[in-house]
Amino acid sequence: MTRKLLAVTALTTLGFAAAFAGQARAADAQxxxxxxxxxxxDVPAVTLTNGRGVSATVIALGASLQALKMPDKAGKVADVQIGYDTLEGYLAKPEFFGATVGRVANRIAKGRFTIDGKNYKTPTNDGPNSLHGGGKGFDKVLWDVVDVKSGPVSSVTLRYVSPDGDMGYPGTLTTFATYSLDERNQLMIEYRATTDKPTYVNISNHAYWNLAGVGSPRGAMGHLVTIPAERYTPTDATAIPTGQHAPVAGTVFDFRTPRAIGDRVRDARDRQIAFGRGYDHNWVIGDAVTPTTHLMARVFEPVSGRGYELWSNQPGLQFYSGNFFNGTITGKNGQIYRMGDAIVMEPQLFPDAPNQPNFPSVRLNPGQTYKNTMVYKLIIQR
Known part of the structure; x- marks a missing residue:
């Protein structure tokens, strides 16, 4: 597999745009x-399409990736994002499908944190903890579409202004989400945010991938995953990190070489798997946000030949193996979503970072700009 992967290079945001400035105008935004x-x-939708059979649809509710269609090795195009066909599903049972999650992605223990000696509380919506910004995080609000572009790189930019006190967080936070698609089958998602008061920010994307295609009976457990991390952050029974960095060597968390997710995802002899009902953990890719992007993960589905490499500037990767789908959600094409039907790979800062002094900080001050850049380098192995 590795000999046939597409060539990869780290891209900064400016470098990403400049790399395609001389290419023919082919990508389109509708x-x-x-x-x-x-x-x-109204809930606007923008579909980005390139000349190689790839398209991405972004909706303004939650600045969400609603669909991503790509061909397989035989040229058959399928949607590889599970979610809903209509708005009603996203309103009734959202499940973070493809959504922008924040202000603080992942979990905050008991929804409590402190900034400059002042205590704050954000709503708990995951047992005793706050998850993905609280009960009405960025995934559940309607963003404004502020820019749509066709050209060598097609893109859509959305904006949400989160008011001071929103979900308990201090400061007015202005956030931009930009989705871009180019002719090299690279989908980029970039988040930028500024604040007028010190606050905490950790924004990511919660796309649910099934590279076999929506509706495939294979699900995602046969996907081969590579994560170039030697450490991960163990959690307690409520998915809050203990603060330790544990080695992956000799454990079910070792994805330094390609492994099928299903090989070990049910191995409850490891307490961490029992806690999460599978994988729902943060892998330590680095110790800080970096100026350029670096490899976070490779995911490949051998039957279809579809895959991607995920690059980001973030130090952490939350890998979730779809453990809590229990057949009660009916999604696209009338499919009932079951455990393991899709996976999530979220580049971000570490879970519960506001309460973990040894983790990279999620603090954002006035005058600073938060940035999370994610590049999905789509693979079609023919």
């Missing part, structure tokens, strides 16, 4: 509408 909110507001 505006549409995904439905109407209960209060009467």
């Amino acid at each position: 505006r549409g509408n995904f439905g109407t909110m209960p209060d009467g507001r």
Whole structure:
């Protein structure tokens, strides 16, 4: 497999745009509408399409990746993002499908944190903890579409202004989410945010991948995963990190060479697997945000020949193996989503970082710009 992977290079945001400035105009961005909110507001949708059979649809609710279609090794195009066909599903049972999650992605223990000696509380929505920004995080609000571009790189940029006190977080936070698609089958998602008061920020994307295609009975457990990390952060029974960095060597968390997810995802002899009902952990890729992107993971589905390499500037990768799908959600094409039908790879800072002094800081001050860049380098092995 590795001999046939696409060539990879680290890209900064400016370098990403400049790399394609001289290419022919081929990628396209088309505006549409995904439905109407209960209060009467329209939900814009923008579909980015390139000349190689790849398209990505982004909806303004949650600045979410609603669909990503790509061909397999035989040229058959399929959607590789599980979610819903209509707005009603995202409103009734959202499940973070493809969504932008924040202000603080992942978990905060008991929803409590302190900034400059002042205590704050964000709503708990995951047992005793706060998850992905609280009960009404960035995934559940309607973003504004502020820019749509066709050209060598097609893109859509969305904006959300989170007011001071939103979900208990201090400061007015202005966030931009940009999705871009180019002719080399690279999908980039970039988040930028600024604040007018010290606050905590950790924004990521919660795309659910099934490279076999939505509706495939194979699910995602046969996907081969590589994560170039020698450490991960163990958790307690409520998925809050203990603060330790544990070696992956000799454990079910060792993905330094390609392994099928299903090989060890049910091995409850490891307490960590029992806690999460599978993988729902943070892998330590680095110790700080970096100026350029670096490899976070490779994911490959051998039957279809579809895959991707994920690059980001973030130090942590939350890998979730879809452990809590229990057949109660009916999604695209009337498919019932079951345990292991899709996986999530979230580049981010570490879980519960506001309460973990040894973890990279998620603090954002006025005058600073938060940035999370993610590049999905799509693979079609023919």
